[in-house]
Amino acid sequence: MIDYRQSGVDVEEGYRAVDKYKSHAKRTAIPGVLSGLGSFAGMFQVPAGMKEPVMVSGTDGVGTKLDVAFAMKKYDTVGIDCVAMSVNDILCTGARPLYFLDYIACGKLDASVAADLVKGVADGCVESNCALLGGETAEMPGFYDEGKYDVAGFGVGIAEKAAIVTGKSITEGDVLIGLSSSGIHSNGFSLVRRLITDFTQKADFAEGKTIGEVILEPTRIYVRPVLSVLEQFSSAVHGMVHITGGGFYENIPRMYPAANEKRQEAGLAPLVSSITKGSWEVLPIFEELVRRGADPERMYHTFNMGIGFILAVAQDKADAICKALTDFAASPDAGRCAQMKAWKIGQVVASQKTPASGEKLTQEEQVLFQE
């Protein structure tokens, strides 16, 4: 006769993990949270006084960056990546993140590893000014190899409907402001792991760090600086993009559909992005990846290349917004954005090509590089 425990699921270890989570969740509490962990569902009250509140939600995982973390037995930062991937997406709409839930799955649960993962999630929530409202830890013996944990998450933010950044107001001449990334962030790791297998090597381009430490650097969370800019310059911020999977080529064009729909109706050529190479610091890790065999022609199709978030802003406000971002990075509120830089990296231009109806511009026609 066997019971559930004997089938490979250690219920007691699960309780131990949840116990450890509680203190992490506690330090993320913000006004609005109505329930702790342990009840069937997490509850968060819609902020009072909003006219037409819109819930904005995103979900993402950490991808195979997890493999690097586990190889290095460094479990307490990938949770930051997990939060970053969702909240940076949510932020693109202008929404303020309110709360987050995590999903952790593994083959054999070790409560201290799981607690380290959740510590990172909570750190990411603190950095995003949002609450860790709940989560699920699934022990799935045989489904996951021992030692492997998948980590995904789900964030909910809120925006006033009229203030949502839709991209509709993006205009020719708008300036593209790029915010520096902290490293590779959480995309492209299936390629990174093909190129880098020994994580303990010293990184000669990063003093005192191993290459493993460099690539494991947590994804920057842009919530605080960007919300601060939206407060000061809301109508001047016309579009925003998170440089996530697919790099520059796949993400920057995601800003334009609303504006280009209007332009197409008016018979105007679509808006595209003109990026000035050399206008920001490409992080040395990306040069290292090329040295190790990554195709230099495809880097901007996969990686952030040093720019993790881009704002399209009104030309006459671009300098003021750049300065506000730089000032924010120097403020006591900056958190992990203390090292963040803001550069004018390009401009919104009209395409030379007006595609025929039904035809689409290629990625290379939508993201132009000027040397």
Added chain:
Amino acid sequence: MIDYRQSGVDVEEGYRAVDKYKSHAKRTAIPGVLSGLGSFAGMFQVPAGMKEPVMVSGTDGVGTKLDVAFAMKKYDTVGIDCVAMSVNDILCTGARPLYFLDYIACGKLDASVAADLVKGVADGCVESNCALLGGETAEMPGFYDEGKYDVAGFGVGIAEKAAIVTGKSITEGDVLIGLSSSGIHSNGFSLVRRLITDFTQKADFAEGKTIGEVILEPTRIYVRPVLSVLEQFSSAVHGMVHITGGGFYENIPRMYPAANEKRQEAGLAPLVSSITKGSWEVLPIFEELVRRGADPERMYHTFNMGIGFILAVAQDKADAICKALTDFAASPDAGRCAQMKAWKIGQVVASQKTPASGEKLTQEEQVLFQE
């Protein structure tokens, strides 16, 4: 020189999957949805006219029920389980599910398998009257074995703060109404897979079905019947529980903390549940599991035993609520609840034992069985 595609991530297959998702997401659209898939985040407008709206969120996966589905190459129903696990949790607070996001992770993406998984998710959303607002499909070569897909999800519901079912009003004498489960639902599968390895065997207790088909039966979603009862009898419904991981013993007690806090202050013995065995139909699959070696003494610690959801209701309304649930199951709105039954399975009673301060009742002292 290599690029991202050569590292094992098939970006094109990802596009094909997303294309297939769109029609599934479309049929779940409900008023409130402001964006489709494809933008950075999903948007849903908070329903107008609420006084103090509260967002209620839950997350869960399908667990190792997935292994059974994959062994049987039956991919299009586990998505229902995924939605069910979250929305049934959300429902316990009295909230109405609004939207859902899914997370699918695999080692090698097959767009048709992923589309089947999302078809199930969309079916679950339709059954819950909620929208599939977005999701993430992660291809993680080397992290997941080929052919394996993890499926998890996140749901958001909304409740009027004053109408949240907190359990505070549960009283001695309240009747426990049990709603029939559709099968094993999505818990205890690590044990099930130890006991059942050949899924193609005919199940002699279920005409014309293999045992694999019986255990793969999707989790019942209780949203429609329960919301209908809340509309008619809101103040008479004092507490609700979803019988999920940990079976009767772990879940039924989750209803009582708010009521028992008040009772402790008043020096009264805590409320516990008295369940009458034989008052409902234990599904034959659970007897089969015991025949195959599952410990009969531990079945109620792991499985739903035929009851997937329990309501604690005012004694004088119990018959009317039971009848309303049965009538709903026969109504055109019933969806997959057409076969659902509602039974009076027990009562809320005061414990014989008043624990000393700091002491806790055991699970067996909190869930009592009467023959």
